[in-house]
Amino acid sequence: MADEVSEETIRSLEATALEIRRDIVRMTHAAGSGHPGGSLSVCDLVNALVFQELRIDPARPDWPDRDRLVLSKGHAGPALYSALALRGFLPREELWTLRKLGSRLQGHVDRGKLPVIEASTGCLGQGIGMAVGMALAARLGPHAFRTYAILGDGECQAGPTWEALMAGGHYKLSNLVVILDRNLYETDGSTESIMGIEPIADKFRAFRYHTIEIDGHDYRQILGAFAEARRTTEGPTAIVAHTVKGKGVSFMEGTHVYHGKPPSAAELERALTELGAPSGAPR
Amino acid sequence: MTPAGPAESLRDAYGKTLLELGGKDPTLVVLDADLSGSTRTILFGQKYPDRFFNVGVMEPTMMSIAAGLALSGRVAFASSFAVFAAGQAYNFVRQSICYNHANVKIVATHGGLLVGGDGGTHQMVEDIGLMRGLPGMTVIVPADAPTTRAATLAVHAREGPAYVRLTRENLPVVTDGTFQLGKAAELRSGSDLTIVAVGAMVARALEVADELAQMGVSTRVLDFASVKPFDEPALLRAARDTGAVLVLEEHSVLTGVGALVASTTSENYPVPVRRVGVPDVFGESGDPWALLDRYGMSLERIRDEAWELLRVRGKVQ
Numbered sequence A: 001m002a003d004e005v006s007e008e009t010i011r012s013l014e015a016t017a018l019e020i021r022r023d024i025v026r027m028t029h030a031a032g033s034g035h036p037g038g039s040l041s042v043c044d045l046v047n048a049l050v051f052q053e054l055r056i057d058p059a060r061p062d063w064p065d066r067d068r069l070v071l072s073k074g075h076a077g078p079a080l081y082s083a084l085a086l087r088g089f090l091p092r093e094e095l096w097t098l099r100k101l102g103s104r105l106q107g108h109v110d111r112g113k114l115p116v117i118e119a120s121t122g123c124l125g126q127g128i129g130m131a132v133g134m135a136l137a138a139r140l141g142p143h144a145f146r147t148y149a150i151l152g153d154g155e156c157q158a159g160p161t162w163e164a165l166m167a168g169g170h171y172k173l174s175n176l177v178v179i180l181d182r183n184l185y186e187t188d189g190s191t192e193s194i195m196g197i198e199p200i201a202d203k204f205r206a207f208r209y210h211t212i213e214i215d216g217h218d219y220r221q222i223l224g225a226f227a228e229a230r231r232t233t234e235g236p237t238a239i240v241a242h243t244v245k246g247k248g249v250s251f252m253e254g255t256h257v258y259h260g261k262p263p264s265a266a267e268l269e270r271a272l273t274e275l276g277a278p279s280g281a282p283r
Numbered sequence B: 001m002t003p004a005g006p007a008e009s010l011r012d013a014y015g016k017t018l019l020e021l022g023g024k025d026p027t028l029v030v031l032d033a034d035l036s037g038s039t040r041t042i043l044f045g046q047k048y049p050d051r052f053f054n055v056g057v058m059e060p061t062m063m064s065i066a067a068g069l070a071l072s073g074r075v076a077f078a079s080s081f082a083v084f085a086a087g088q089a090y091n092f093v094r095q096s097i098c099y100n101h102a103n104v105k106i107v108a109t110h111g112g113l114l115v116g117g118d119g120g121t122h123q124m125v126e127d128i129g130l131m132r133g134l135p136g137m138t139v140i141v142p143a144d145a146p147t148t149r150a151a152t153l154a155v156h157a158r159e160g161p162a163y164v165r166l167t168r169e170n171l172p173v174v175t176d177g178t179f180q181l182g183k184a185a186e187l188r189s190g191s192d193l194t195i196v197a198v199g200a201m202v203a204r205a206l207e208v209a210d211e212l213a214q215m216g217v218s219t220r221v222l223d224f225a226s227v228k229p230f231d232e233p234a235l236l237r238a239a240r241d242t243g244a245v246l247v248l249e250e251h252s253v254l255t256g257v258g259a260l261v262a263s264t265t266s267e268n269y270p271v272p273v274r275r276v277g278v279p280d281v282f283g284e285s286g287d288p289w290a291l292l293d294r295y296g297m298s299l300e301r302i303r304d305e306a307w308e309l310l311r312v313r314g315k316v317q
């Protein structure tokens, strides 16, 4: 399934992933607030979408046929902002304005401020519904784009998520791909200790999704799942991406502690060292 | 800019008061929706794990579960950020809690623009209007930590639904904590002008009133923490005594305390009223205190509005 993916593609994605992870820790540190844990876990998924899967064009950001990406877990904006900047949709200098007064880079992704964002999110549970609406619009035409939506696992506790998923299955939206960032943690702890969502893949199947489980940090598996989704014509696809919260920064991995806490100055240095970055100022 | 004086956390005051109540009232249960560290209900949860329900990201259903517990003999406190407690869960608060007159106390943290970096999606400036409009709902907006403690005790003691709106930022202590339901607190006496304020704006009201006093203007400051029941007599007395009312709130001027003051005075004793609050817009990310200035609640703006009222009343040239 991952047959067509070249070594070169993988290496290039791994290189951008490293940049994005460095940006995430730098941006949240500079802002003094934000969500590094869930940005780091979703980084490889966002990276693969922005650099490989989505039909988008920095020269024509409002191209009507462009594929749509809805980041339903809108607090993971740093990952998306960084990827979009690296892909040429916004100047890299702008990354360091995250969460500052007047910035286009809001604490939660904001279409009104930054039009390349397809849908403003932040309050969980609303992104899948908007993605379903976009997929219905694409089916009505004339612009036959595909819609991708990224969902958090804590967000799966929210009822509206399931209402929207039900609609996507009911309408057999084969142009819709829902990607779950299954990083196991939410704000206060692990999802299974707070309000268990398992068996989550079975839930997607029961809601009539072609469901694929992958390692959300393995680019061959990520791109393979996207390709499989394209071949799925009977209905929507759900990709359960098993990820590590805080992936890439050892002390942020597998814990909820850095869900909504940026790294301190010392922690930033440690993180950047682990991410192989020259220390000091951004860039 | 940050107001002067020692600031204390309203959220900590709430969490500690819940702990205190937990020891006294075995019927007390507490619910949260994956924000217990921020709302501070975690303090109760650690001490009384079997009476604490962190239900995850499901604020609407948290309100229904709280109602079910309350309808079965428990006193339920349910907490989240204001945008989720009052916004996300609105119709669940309306029907499960208010329509049933269930004994649920919603204590919402992160009200208003002072949320800061999270941005406009999270800065709830419509909650006072939403909650005040619900029949049977008590609504309290404490200005500081001592009032937060007193308000938590007061809503616990009073049967029926309540909404308490807290601020994320620490706020200077401006009251002696002798909060009473249905009573406005007169923090400064005065005869030239009245400033009515709630929440974080009470400290700004005092700052401007003290400046005005140095210029010979006598300003009455009323802390209307008890938004509902509302102390109508205190407002009308102030309108009669001073002839003009300036209202300060970190909330939409469309539906908040300013609208309440304007309608109450115009029906009973019309005087000029000016509203300082959030205009008809959403907020954005930024430094919390800079946001207050940016969105029309700066000290400068408050001073201007005060002088404008004094001019209208012919008290200054």
Ligand SMILES: Cc1ncc(C[n+]2csc(CCOP(=O)(O)OP(=O)(O)O)c2C)c(N)n1
Binding pocket: A035, A037, A038, A039, A041, A073, A075, A076, A122, A123, A124, A125, A151, A152, A153, A154, A155, A156, A158, A181, A183, A185, A186, A187, A245, A259, B033, B034, B035, B057, B059, B084, B088
């Ligand atoms: C409706 C709603 N309730 C609460 C919040 C506050 N909040 C922000 S992130 C979060 C936890 C989300 O967990 P998850 O979806 O697993 O995010 P991830 O771990 O992927 O970052 C919560 C409760 C919110 N944004 N929206």
